[in-house]
Amino acid sequence: MMNKTKPELLAPAGNLDKLKTAIAHGADAVYFGLPDFSLRLRVNDFSLSDIKKGIEFAHAAGKKAYVTLNIFARDKHLKKLRAHVLKLKEYGPDAIFISDPGIVAVVKEVWPTAKLSLSTQANCTNLEAVRFWGKQGFKRIILSRELSLKEITDIKKNAGKTEIEVFVHGALCAAYSGRCFLSDYFVGRSANLGDCSQPCRWEYEIKPKGHDKSLVIGEDMHGSYLMNSKDLCLIERLPEIIGSGIDALKIEGRAKSVYYLANVVGVYRRAIDLIYSGKSKKAVASELAFLRAELFEKLNNRGYTEGFMFPEGKDLQNYSGNNMLSPWEFCGQVISSTKTASGFELKVKAHNTIMSSSEIEIIGPSYQKASIDGKSMRDAKTKEPLIEAHGGGGGQVILIDSPIDWPTLSVLRRRL
Numbered sequence: 001m002m003n004k005t006k007p008e009l010l011a012p013a014g015n016l017d018k019l020k021t022a023i024a025h026g027a028d029a030v031y032f033g034l035p036d037f038s039l040r041l042r043v044n045d046f047s048l049s050d051i052k053k054g055i056e057f058a059h060a061a062g063k064k065a066y067v068t069l070n071i072f073a074r075d076k077h078l079k080k081l082r083a084h085v086l087k088l089k090e091y092g093p094d095a096i097f098i099s100d101p102g103i104v105a106v107v108k109e110v111w112p113t114a115k116l117s118l119s120t121q122a123n124c125t126n127l128e129a130v131r132f133w134g135k136q137g138f139k140r141i142i143l144s145r146e147l148s149l150k151e152i153t154d155i156k157k158n159a160g161k162t163e164i165e166v167f168v169h170g171a172l173c174a175a176y177s178g179r180c181f182l183s184d185y186f187v188g189r190s191a192n193l194g195d196c197s198q199p200c201r202w203e204y205e206i207k208p209k210g211h212d213k214s215l216v217i218g219e220d221m222h223g224s225y226l227m228n229s230k231d232l233c234l235i236e237r238l239p240e241i242i243g244s245g246i247d248a249l250k251i252e253g254r255a256k257s258v259y260y261l262a263n264v265v266g267v268y269r270r271a272i273d274l275i276y277s278g279k280s281k282k283a284v285a286s287e288l289a290f291l292r293a294e295l296f297e298k299l300n301n302r303g304y305t306e307g308f309m310f311p312e313g314k315d316l317q318n319y320s321g322n323n324m325l326s327p328w329e330f331c332g333q334v335i336s337s338t339k340t341a342s343g344f345e346l347k348v349k350a351h352n353t354i355m356s357s358s359e360i361e362i363i364g365p366s367y368q369k370a371s372i373d374g375k376s377m378r379d380a381k382t383k384e385p386l387i388e389a390h391g392g393g394g395g396q397v398i399l400i401d402s403p404i405d406w407p408t409l410s411v412l413r414r415r416l
């Protein structure tokens, strides 16, 4: 049974720019954390002061801010944790995502009234586990990615007041949601401490015991992808997922760029609003198919799967290659927009090469998009016309004309 209120859309944030972009494009909530205590260690630029700023920014925009403390900690981590939780208590995030009972104990001791959410890393796969964590004070459970929609629906129906959150988009692990030792084994970087080097995406060889030579397992010119999972994409299944009554839909990807966030958050925002718009099932299905095609064509991906939630197809693995490369490239982000006599002048920071002859698209909140004519492109300082702008060295700032007003943090892409 579909909830009267829309499910919350949660987006990842690997730094403050990503956090602001996710909110600008339609996220209801953002999640982020300090590198020491949260996953995605090497792609996480948050400092303690950024956490404070991120929470303040989200709250000023009327959105929720969640802080992740979801590593499986060693005692050395717990020693520093108390001081960190004291700071969080002062900053006031709306919830903390945790997977390790040791961290739960410390958070409860330092900040007993903190709202606790169980991280997917804890692999909660059944109703009794949901009830168990509920008794420990958890208000929300982020279910394991490995469940089917039928299992999720049954859990939600019987979970009482405990909120249920599920992943709908992003990378999948070949192992049980990150409980994997490949990276630790090969390069000493632990996935369970947020430092996975992604060996499931590597090429492999077979080495016979006692011999030096090895055999390349070759599937194509690049090698083999024995454990390379496709990316999760449940956009076309949202009506069924929302129909199960779940409370929150989550996007994976704290390592991903502002461009990725603008597209994925915008597409899911538009899809959720569409489902609640009262349009016919046929019209909704047709627009969701369009949005899925956009995600497939306009973003690099590993091929899409509907994962474990809809196991009928079981097409989880991408054996044929590592990446589907998009023919489009992120090229800029809007800094500001000024009204002119004939329309609007957009000030844009280039993130890659932009050519005046390029086919350019601009994407605003809720995946509203339009073509932009690059011929009006000029340098923001000299006002001289430009044939080419570049993203290197901090990114050239350019001006470009648009008949429509586009808000700050809209993104531009060009066809390669």
Ligand code: SF4
Pocket: 172, 173, 174, 175, 177, 178, 179, 180, 181, 182, 183, 191, 196, 197, 198, 199, 200, 201
């Ligand atoms: S190596 Fe792959 S399967 Fe293992 S934790 Fe890392 S991303 Fe997941």
